[in-house]
Amino acid sequence: MALLEVNTLSVEFGDGPNPFRAVDQVSYSVEKGEVVGIVGESGSGKSVSSLSIMGLIEYPGHVKAEGLTFDGQDLLSMPVKKRRALTGADIAMIFQEPMSSLNPCYTVEFQITEALKIHQGGSKKWRRERAIELLEQVGIPDPTSRLKAYPHQLSGGMSQRVMIAMAIACDPKLLIADEPTTALDVTIQAQIVDLLLELQREKNMGLVLITHDLALVAEAADRVIVMYAGQVVETGPAEEIFSTPRHPYTQALLRSLPESSQGKERLEALPGVVPGAFDRPKGCMLAPRCPYASERCQREVPMVSGDSLRQVRCFTPLDLQGKPAA
Amino acid sequence: MFQFIFKKLMLVVPTFIGITLLTFTLIRLIPGDPIEVMAGERGVSPERHAQLRAELGLDQPLLIQYKDYVVNIFHGDLGKSLITKTPVMEEFASLFPATVELATCAALFAVLVGLPAGIIAAVKRGSIFDHSVMTFSLTGYSMPIFWWALLLMLVFSVNLGWTPVSGRLDVTYWIDEVTGFMLIDTLLSGEEGAFASALHHLVLPSIVLGTIPMAVIARMTRSSMLEVLSEDYIRTARSKGMAPLRVIVVHALRNALIPVITVIGLQVGILLSGAILTETIFAWPGIGKWLIESIARRDYPVVQGGIMMVATIIIVVNLIVDILYGVVNPRIRHNK
Numbered sequence: 167m168a169l170l171e172v173n174t175l176s177v178e179f180g181d182g183p184n185p186f187r188a189v190d191q192v193s194y195s196v197e198k199g200e201v202v203g204i205v206g207e208s209g210s211g212k213s214v215s216s217l218s219i220m221g222l223i224e225y226p227g228h229v230k231a232e233g234l235t236f237d238g239q240d241l242l243s244m245p246v247k248k249r250r251a252l253t254g255a256d257i258a259m260i261f262q263e264p265m266s267s268l269n270p271c272y273t274v275e276f277q278i279t280e281a282l283k284i285h286q287g288g289s290k291k292w293r294r295e296r297a298i299e300l301l302e303q304v305g306i307p308d309p310t311s312r313l314k315a316y317p318h319q320l321s322g323g324m325s326q327r328v329m330i331a332m333a334i335a336c337d338p339k340l341l342i343a344d345e346p347t348t349a350l351d352v353t354i355q356a357q358i359v360d361l362l363l364e365l366q367r368e369k370n371m372g373l374v375l376i377t378h379d380l381a382l383v384a385e386a387a388d389r390v391i392v393m394y395a396g397q398v399v400e401t402g403p404a405e406e407i408f409s410t411p412r413h414p415y416t417q418a419l420l421r422s423l424p425e426s427s428q429g430k431e432r433l434e435a436l437p438g439v440v441p442g443a444f445d446r447p448k449g450c451m452l453a454p455r456c457p458y459a460s461e462r463c464q465r466e467v468p469m470v471s472g473d474s475l476r477q478v479r480c481f482t483p484l485d486l487q488g489k490p491a492a
Numbered sequence: 493m494f495q496f497i498f499k500k501l502m503l504v505v506p507t508f509i510g511i512t513l514l515t516f517t518l519i520r521l522i523p524g525d526p527i528e529v530m531a532g533e534r535g536v537s538p539e540r541h542a543q544l545r546a547e548l549g550l551d552q553p554l555l556i557q558y559k560d561y562v563v564n565i566f567h568g569d570l571g572k573s574l575i576t577k578t579p580v581m582e583e584f585a586s587l588f589p590a591t592v593e594l595a596t597c598a599a600l601f602a603v604l605v606g607l608p609a610g611i612i613a614a615v616k617r618g619s620i621f622d623h624s625v626m627t628f629s630l631t632g633y634s635m636p637i638f639w640w641a642l643l644l645m646l647v648f649s650v651n652l653g654w655t656p657v658s659g660r661l662d663v664t665y666w667i668d669e670v671t672g673f674m675l676i677d678t679l680l681s682g683e684e685g686a687f688a689s690a691l692h693h694l695v696l697p698s699i700v701l702g703t704i705p706m707a708v709i710a711r712m713t714r715s716s717m718l719e720v721l722s723e724d725y726i727r728t729a730r731s732k733g734m735a736p737l738r739v740i741v742v743h744a745l746r747n748a749l750i751p752v753i754t755v756i757g758l759q760v761g762i763l764l765s766g767a768i769l770t771e772t773i774f775a776w777p778g779i780g781k782w783l784i785e786s787i788a789r790r791d792y793p794v795v796q797g798g799i800m801m802v803a804t805i806i807i808v809v810n811l812i813v814d815i816l817y818g819v820v821n822p823r824i825r826h827n828k
Contacts, residue, residue, distance in 0.1 A: 220731055222727060222730055222731060250733040250734070250735070251733060252733070253731065253732070253733035254731055254732035254733030254734070255733060258731070259731045261724060261727065261728065261731075263724055266723065266724040266725065267724040267725055267727070267728045268725055268728065269725040269728070269729065269743055269746075269747070270725070270747065270821075270822070270823060271746045271747055271820070271821070271822060272746075280732060280734070281732045281733075284732060284733060284734050285733065316822045316823070318822070318823045329728070332728075332732070
């Protein structure tokens with residue numbers, strides 16, 4: 167049984183007859199101890215889908231799903247209190263902007279021990295010791311004196327380390343990292359990713375790594391989910407996705423990497439932008455930007471095809487040579 | 493910290509010079525002088541008038557008068573009332589508790605109603621409660637104090653008879669003045685019903701005086717709270733799985749209070765200036781009523797000294813607010 171099972175999850179914003187679907191019938195699963203990378207451009211629904219797993223979608227957002235199970239428990243039908251007991255303890259999340267994700271009014275100690283206090287209780291002394299231990303684990307030097315620090319006294323990398331310490335405080339089974347390195351310097355990025363992967367192996371956590379950094383995913387993830395305009399367009403083992411992409415969007419993403427344009431004058435790019443709330447195409451979401459789009463792609467919505475290991479949402483998936491199947 | 497306070501105090505010097513100049517000139521620009529006012533309709537002969545002016549020191553050139561005034565201030569002397577001949581300081585001290593009592597109750601009303609109203613309006617934004625709070629606070633803010641006072645008086649004192657019309661205490665009680673605060677004095681006196689009577693008398697003036705600050709605090713709290721609630725760290729707090737109430741009280745409110753505290757501090761000025769109208773309407777024997785009466789009597793030293801004292805209080809309160817600000821906001825504390 168998978169640790170996390172997401173079955174046709176949709177997140178809609180707004181009431182009325184035409185709410186905006188930020189996440190459109192997404193299905194995937196995460197096994198215990200597995201690293202899953204979710205990639206896609208900005209606005210493709212990566213963050214929103216993970217926020218909905220955390221139960222952090224607020225009005226006017228609505229979460230719908232045929233199934234959303236974590237560790238065998240149905241997240242959507244369970245009482246709110248029980249769900250809160252899971253959130254922050256068994257499922258934890260770290261965010262994109264570490265500097266603004268910490269509360270400026272409270273010390274590092276307060277913010278780390280708070281999660282412990284809510285979910286595990288224990289004496290104040292125990293929580294303090296645990297906080298020091300956690301700061302050590304995330305590689306913060308001189309943790310005892312850092313406990314008294316306020317967020318504005320920390321650098322971006324330090325803040326993200328504190329965020330990670332907070333997230334792993336209750337030994338979560340699943341950690342969702344929403345673009346954990348986007349706001350950081352390149353050198354710090356590598357350190358943070360190494361730290362995350364190290365902790366993941368050590369604790370055998372499931373890790374969902376949301377990013378638009380394809381190199382990072384190639385290096386870290388066991389499996390990759392490619393999202394576009396709120397839909398999953400391709401899933402599969404990381405190596406296969408990178409060696410033989412089957413969806414034109416995945417192919418375009420890979421071609422836009424500087425590495426694949428070596429010796430050329432210009433970088434390859436996929437023209438256009440992700441469709442927003444008011445310019446959704448009728449057929450395939452990618453049709454207006456897809457170099458292979460046929461008339462059928464403009465009209466009809468393609469369904470997901472393939473086995474559970476490798477799925478693609480396209481009428482004419484690409485073959486091994488990167489050409490659309492006839 | 494010391495440096496911070498010192499810097500703030502240095503900024504106060506030009507303010508005080510401005511206050512002395514303004515009060516000194518403005519009160520003398522009003523036609524008539526204290527002697528004419530005292531003489532009333534009977535009038536006074538020119539010889540007697542000149543003699544009295546000399547006695548009061550009003551025959552000196554203005555510059556000399558101003559110099560004497562400022563020199564006396566440096567000696568801690570605000571002069572004597574031209575009418576009652578008691579030192580301004582003494583009169584101020586005896587009337588000040590009444591104003592403080594009223595202003596404190598008004599501030600309590602403003603904070604205790606305005607703060608929760610603003611918080612709930614922000615959390616339940618777009619709800620009927622939110623809209624009513626915003627409408628009510630806009631109305632309260634725009635309402636002229638004197639009209640609002642008369643309206644409340646008419647409804648609650650005259651028609652419903654729930655509250656007394658004016659004064660601090662029923663005439664049936666005679667209370668020894670110990671602290672000058674009626675609520676405390678009536679409690680100390682042990683006289684039955686006196687405390688209730690004092691409280692009764694405080695209700696309407698406090699509401700009238702507290703309405704504008706309440707409206708300002710409610711609106712400020714709401715907008716500050718709305719801003720904070722959309723911050724990333726609120727999402728972090730929620731991702732820890734804590735109860736929504738804890739997110740609001742522990743994580744949002746503390747941050748939202750930072751600008752609200754400044755605004756509450758600024759309300760002290762509004763409370764003291766509003767007290768002038770409120771005290772006059774409710775016949776409340778405090779600083780406001782005293783100042784209005786002394787202007788009518790052209791009691792120059794009282795007007796000058798009284799305004800000086802009020803200004804000092806406002807400046808001191810703002811200084812305290814600046815210091816408090818650092819207590820709530822760690823970023824300021826460490827940047828000193």
